[in-house]
Amino acid sequence: xxxxxxxxASSTTMIMPFLSLYIETMGTYSHEYVQQWAGFVFxxxxxxxxxxxxxxxxxxxxxxxxxxxxxxGSGISICIFLMGFMDSVIELFILRFLMGAVxxxxxxxxxxxxxxxxxxxxxxxxxxxxxxxxxxxLFGPIIGGxxxxxxxxxxxxxxxxxxxxxxxxxxxxxxxEIKQDKKEAQEKQFNRKEVLSxxxxxxxxxxxxxxSLLVQVANFSIQPLLAMYVNELTNTENVAFLAGxxxxxxGFGNLLCTRNWGKLGDRIGHEKVIMMLLIGGALIFIxxxxxxxxxxxxxxxxxxxxxxxxxxxxMTAYIRQAxxxxxxxxxxxxxxxFRFLGNVIGxxxxxxxxxxxxxxxxxxVTSAIxxxxxxxxxxxxxxxxQTVRHSHLGHIAK
Numbered sequence: 001x002x003x004x005x006x007x008x009a010s011s012t013t014m015i016m017p018f019l020s021l022y023i024e025t026m027g028t029y030s031h032e033y034v035q036q037w038a039g040f041v042f043x044x045x046x047x048x049x050x051x052x053x054x055x056x057x058x059x060x061x062x063x064x065x066x067x068x069x070x071x072x073g074s075g076i077s078i079c080i081f082l083m084g085f086m087d088s089v090i091e092l093f094i095l096r097f098l099m100g101a102v103x104x105x106x107x108x109x110x111x112x113x114x115x116x117x118x119x120x121x122x123x124x125x126x127x128x129x130x131x132x133x134x135x136x137x138l139f140g141p142i143i144g145g146x147x148x149x150x151x152x153x154x155x156x157x158x159x160x161x162x163x164x165x166x167x168x169x170x171x172x173x174x175x176x177e178i179k180q181d182k183k184e185a186q187e188k189q190f191n192r193k194e195v196l197s198x199x200x201x202x203x204x205x206x207x208x209x210x211x212s213l214l215v216q217v218a219n220f221s222i223q224p225l226l227a228m229y230v231n232e233l234t235n236t237e238n239v240a241f242l243a244g245x246x247x248x249x250x251g252f253g254n255l256l257c258t259r260n261w262g263k264l265g266d267r268i269g270h271e272k273v274i275m276m277l278l279i280g281g282a283l284i285f286i287x288x289x290x291x292x293x294x295x296x297x298x299x300x301x302x303x304x305x306x307x308x309x310x311x312x313x314x315m316t317a318y319i320r321q322a323x324x325x326x327x328x329x330x331x332x333x334x335x336x337x338f339r340f341l342g343n344v345i346g347x348x349x350x351x352x353x354x355x356x357x358x359x360x361x362x363x364x365v366t367s368a369i370x371x372x373x374x375x376x377x378x379x380x381x382x383x384x385x386q387t388v389r390h391s392h393l394g395h396i397a398k
Contacts (some may be wrong), residue, residue: 001109001175002132007167008073008105009136010143020227021239022153026089032355035225039351041093042224046343048100053340056104057111057333058192061326065112066177068104073168075102078162084157104336105167111313111332114320116178124384129313145244195330198323204271205322205331206379208315209338211274214373215311216342218281218366221249221350222359229359233294242294249298253305261310262317270314270321271381275374277314280307282370289363 020038023029029037056068079099086092113129147156222229227243234242261387265273284304291297315335323331350362 001113001171002067002129004073004167004170004175005106005109005129005132006136007163007393008076009132010140010163019139019224020150023092023154026087026092031228035228035355035359036351037089037093038224038228039280039347039349040137041089041096042220042347043129044093045100046340049103049340050100050337050344052101053107053336054330054333056108056332057329057336058228060108060111060329060333061199062349065088065108065329066171066175069112069171069175070168072102072105072108073164073171075099076105077164080157080164080178081161084154084161100340103340105164105334107336107339108350110316111174111329112177114316114328114332115318136249139251140244140249142241142244142248145241149241153259192330195327197333198327199331202322203376203380204384205319207377208271208274208318211278211373211377212335213338213342213345214314214369214376215308216339217277217346217349218285218369218373219308220343220346220367221353221366222362223350224347225350225354225362228354230294231358233291233297246294246298246301249301250305250308253302253307253311256306256309257306258309258313262313265310265314265317267291270318271377273310274318275381277307277311278370278374281303281311282374283336284344285363285367285370289360315378352367 006232019042020034023034023037023041056072060068076099079095079102082095086095142158144160148160172391199209226246227239230243230246231239261273261277281304284300284307288297288300288304291300303368316332319331319335320328353362353365
C-alpha cells in the first residue's frame with residue numbers, strides 16, 4: 001500500500017507545478033486570466049469528488065475498500081492520459097470535472113489501513129503510510145518539472161497515467177484486505193441519517209471535519225499559483241523545474257516529521273497535536289508573502305511542510321478512535337468530502353485574490369485561515385471537556 005501511495009502521489013503532483021503554464025500554451029491569454037483559470041481547472045475536480053466520497057465510503061464499509069482503490073486508480077489513470085490531448089481551457093475544465101468522480105485513491109487507502117489498525121497505534125501506522133504519499137509528493141514535482149522542460153507537457157501526462165496504472169496493479173496483486181470478523185459484522189448497522197446524526201452530536205469530530213475544509217482551503221489557495229510566484233522571483237527558462245523544487249521543499253518537511261507527529265498524537269491526543277500544527281503553520285505562512293528570492297521561499301515551504309505533515313494522519317487517527325468500526329468508511333468519506341470542498345474553494349479563492357491584489361497577499365489570507373481553524377478547535381475541545389466534567393459532577397451528585 002505504501003508503494004501504491006508513493007506512485008499515485010508522485011504522479012499526480014507531477015502536473016501541479018506546470019498547470020498554469022499548460023493553460024498558457026492553449027491560447028493568447030492575459031496574466032490574470034491564466035491565474036484565475038489555473039485555480040478553476042485545478043479545483044473543479046473536487047466538486048464531484050466532494051459528492052462521491054461519502055458514497056465510496058459507504059460502499060467500502062459494505063463491500064471492502066480494495067475494489068474502490070482499483071476503480072479510482074484506473075479512472076484517474078485514464079483521465080490524466082486524456083489531459084495531454086486537450087486543445088482548450090474549457091475541454092481541460094470539463095475533463096477535470098469528470099475526473100472528480102474517481103478521485104480519492106489516497107484517502108481510501110488511509111481508510112482501509114485505518115479500519116484494520118488498533119486504535120492505540122492508529123496515529124503511528126497512518127503516519128508511516130502517509131510517508132508514502134509525502135515521499136511521492138516530494139519527488140513528483142521535481143520529476144514533473146524536468147519532464148515538462150525536457151519533453152513537453154503531453155508526454156508528462158502520458159507518463160503520469162502509466163505510473164498511476166502501475167500503482168493500481170500493485171493494489172490488485174499486492175494488497176490483501178482483511179474482512180471484518182463475525183462479531184464486528186454483527187455490530188449495529190447505521191443508515192445515512194444515523195451516521196450524520198452521530199457526526200453532528202460529536203462536537204470535536206464535527207470540528208475536525210470543518211478544519212479539514214479550512215486546512216485544504218489554506219493549502220490549495222496558493223498551490224496552483226506557486227509556479228507563477230516562482231516566475232516572479234526568478235528570471236529563468238526552467239520555471240517548471242524551480243516550481244517543482246518549491247513544491248518538493250514542503251514534501252521534505254513532511255517526510256521528516258509525519259510519522260513522529262502521529263506517534264505524539266497517540267501519546268498525548270491527536271486534537272492537541274493538530275492545534276499545535278495549525279498555529280505553527282499560520283505563523284510560517286506570513287513571511288512567505290515577503291520573500292525576495294527563491295531560496296527564502298524554499299526554506300519557508302520546508303518549515304511549513306514540517307508543521308503540515310501531521311495534520312491529515314492525526315485527523316484520520318482521531319476519526320478511527322471516535323467512530324464505530326462499522327461506519328469507519330462513511331465517516332472518513334464525509335471527512336474527505338470536507339477536504340475536497342476545501343480543494344474547490346482554495347484554488348478559486350487564491351486565483352481571485354491574486355488576480356485583484358497579487359499573489360503575495362494570498363499567503364496572508366492563508367495564515368488567517370489556519371489561525372481561525374486553531375481557534376475553532378481550541379474552543380470546541382474546551383467546550384467538550386467542560387461538558388464531560390459537568391456530566392461527571394452530575395453523576396457524583398446523584
